[in-house]
Amino acid sequence: xxxxxxxxxxxxxxxxxxxxxxxxxxxxxxxxxxxxxxxxxxxxxxxxxxxxxxxxxxxxxxxxxxxxxxxxxxxxxxxxxxxxxxxxxxxxxxxxxxxxxxxxxxxxxxxxxxxxxxxxxxxxxxxxxxxxxxxxxxxxxxxxxxxxxxxxxxxxxxxxxxxxxxxxxxxxxxxxxxxxxxxxxxxxxxxxxxxxxxxxxxxxxxxxxxxxxxxxxxxxxxxxxxxxxxxxxxxxxxxxxxxx
Amino acid sequence: xxxxxxxxxxxxxxxxxxxxxxxxxxxxxxxxxxxxxxxxxxxxxxxxxxxxxxxxxxxxxxxxxxxxxxxxxxxxxxxxxxxxxxxxxxxxxxxxxxxxxxxxxxxxxxxxxxxxxxxxxxxxxxxxxxxxxxxxxxxxxxxxxxxxxxxxxxxxxxxxxxxxxxxxxxxxxxxxxxxxxxxxxxxxxxxxxxxxxxxxxxxxxxxxxxxxxxxxxxxxxxxxxxxxxxxxxxxxxxxxxxxxxxxxxxxxxxxxxxxxx
Numbered sequence: 247x248x249x250x251x252x253x254x255x256x257x258x259x260x261x262x263x264x265x266x267x268x269x270x271x272x273x274x275x276x277x278x279x280x281x282x283x284x285x286x287x288x289x290x291x292x293x294x295x296x297x298x299x300x301x302x303x304x305x306x307x308x309x310x311x312x313x314x315x316x317x318x319x320x321x322x323x324x325x326x327x328x329x330x331x332x333x334x335x336x337x338x339x340x341x342x343x344x345x346x347x348x349x350x351x352x353x354x355x356x357x358x359x360x361x362x363x364x365x366x367x368x369x370x371x372x373x374x375x376x377x378x379x380x381x382x383x384x385x386x387x388x389x390x391x392x393x394x395x396x397x398x399x400x401x402x403x404x405x406x407x408x409x410x411x412x413x414x415x416x417x418x419x420x421x422x423x424x425x426x427x428x429x430x431x432x433x434x435x436x437x438x439x440x441x442x443x444x445x446x447x448x449x450x451x452x453x454x455x456x457x458x459x460x461x462x463x464x465x466x467x468x469x470x471x472x473x474x475x476x477x478x479x480x481x482x483x484x485x486x487x488x489x490x
Numbered sequence: 491x492x493x494x495x496x497x498x499x500x501x502x503x504x505x506x507x508x509x510x511x512x513x514x515x516x517x518x519x520x521x522x523x524x525x526x527x528x529x530x531x532x533x534x535x536x537x538x539x540x541x542x543x544x545x546x547x548x549x550x551x552x553x554x555x556x557x558x559x560x561x562x563x564x565x566x567x568x569x570x571x572x573x574x575x576x577x578x579x580x581x582x583x584x585x586x587x588x589x590x591x592x593x594x595x596x597x598x599x600x601x602x603x604x605x606x607x608x609x610x611x612x613x614x615x616x617x618x619x620x621x622x623x624x625x626x627x628x629x630x631x632x633x634x635x636x637x638x639x640x641x642x643x644x645x646x647x648x649x650x651x652x653x654x655x656x657x658x659x660x661x662x663x664x665x666x667x668x669x670x671x672x673x674x675x676x677x678x679x680x681x682x683x684x685x686x687x688x689x690x691x692x693x694x695x696x697x698x699x700x701x702x703x704x705x706x707x708x709x710x711x712x713x714x715x716x717x718x719x720x721x722x723x724x725x726x727x728x729x730x731x732x733x734x735x736x737x738x739x740x741x742x743x744x745x746x747x748x749x750x751x
Contacts, residue, residue: 316601320599324593324597329590332504332589332591333589334507343500347493347600352492
């Protein structure tokens with residue numbers, strides 16, 4: 247469903263993402279892990295066709311992100327780190343707008359909005375202005391806009407950031423529920439989240455992929471934290487010796 | 491088309507939920523009414539003097555409502571638009587970037603043209619509303635004036651103000667789309683429109699050469715003159731239409747540059 251091939255991104259002279267390759271099959275929830283500033287958000291922004299790569303390419307649902315970017319956008323649901331909400335709209339109005347621009351037919355808009363409101367536990371907040379929503383409801387509204395058009399691929403950037411424990415559990419349950427019919431990339435630096443929700447892990451550090459593995463094969467007698475620290479330390483050691 | 495309508499509807503909602511549209515429309519109507527009242531008051535004084543000079547005026551023509559009220563009124567409106575239109579359009583692209591909704595638009599299956607057109611049409615709706623409201627003043631003259639002004643200059647002038655406002659909206663939207671700061675966008679828009687408004691000023695000093703002719707052609711003031719006098723000028727229609735297209739083209743390039751930067 248997702249094939250990333252040698253994706254590289256430079257901002258001026260600064261190399262942010264270097265030669266990144268990984269894949270994700272249908273039904274997989276991939277945890278895209280890395281420390282702050284590792285290049286996670288840049289990578290997923292390229293997959294979401296918000297940023298063009300400097301070199302390399304990727305295929306999402308069989309469509310090339312450069313040559314078929316419009317098609318890719320139809321197959322992707324993207325939740326950025328800050329949910330993209332219009333404060334002056336109610337939740338219902340906002341999701342109706344998103345449904346229309348995501349290409350849902352006029353006759354299906356109302357039913358899709360109702361379904362997504364229920365799926366994301368937003369029914370009680372449907373008439374609230376987005377600017378009045380609590381942090382938890384904002385994340386749910388953001389998740390709702392990402393899945394409203396039933397995309398094949400869902401990319402979530404730090405979906406539980408800033409939430410309280412109960413809200414975190416709710417969001418994780420929603421994400422787990424998506425796996426059946428979607429491919430999910432969960433971009434996070436919270437390791438327990440990956441352990442609880444994902445079945446595959448990709449670790450990135452300093453713009454390079456340091457590990458890609460199924461979770462059950464990876465953590466054999468070790469915790470994900472140990473594996474993560476090992477990978478990141480090895481990569482930083484290699485980078486330091488290269489610099490020397 | 492559906493996408494353009496969706497974006498346009500959202501823009502119109504955004505305009506009227508925030509105070510911007512209300513301040514701009516109210517300011518425009520207040521200023522227009524003030525200048526219209528002044529022009530009419532001066533005209534009344536002139537008519538009074540003309541009538542008082544009945545024995546001495548010989549072949550002099552009576553003061554003309556079109557010449558002394560309607561035409562200067564419409565010319566004054568163009569100046570007001572130079573300052574108010576950029577305030578209206580400063581948020582169209584910049585605010586999307588500021589609150590993170592730009593990413594939503596850029597990662598949706600919307601073309602850049604659909605986004606830009608939708609936003610422009612939203613601003614155009616507010617411009618149309620402004621124009622219709624200020625038309626009430628010359629309309630009062632037409633209804634209650636004895637005699638009232640000629641209809642052709644009044645209607646042509648209204649169309650000119652509308653076209654000019656739309657052209658200004660397209661240009662200032664383009665200028666503000668290159669920045670994320672609304673204030674910078676508004677000021678840049680004002681400066682650009684002011685430069686466009688006075689672009690013909692050096693023409694006289696430059697003589698009869700091609701540069702002088704080009705500067706005169708580019709001037710919205712000179713292009714609007716014939717239309718405001720009541721002459722339907724194809725040249726002016728093409729000019730304002732071209733400005734609108736040029737402004738939208740620049741906006742598309744600015745948005746596309748952000749997408750692929």
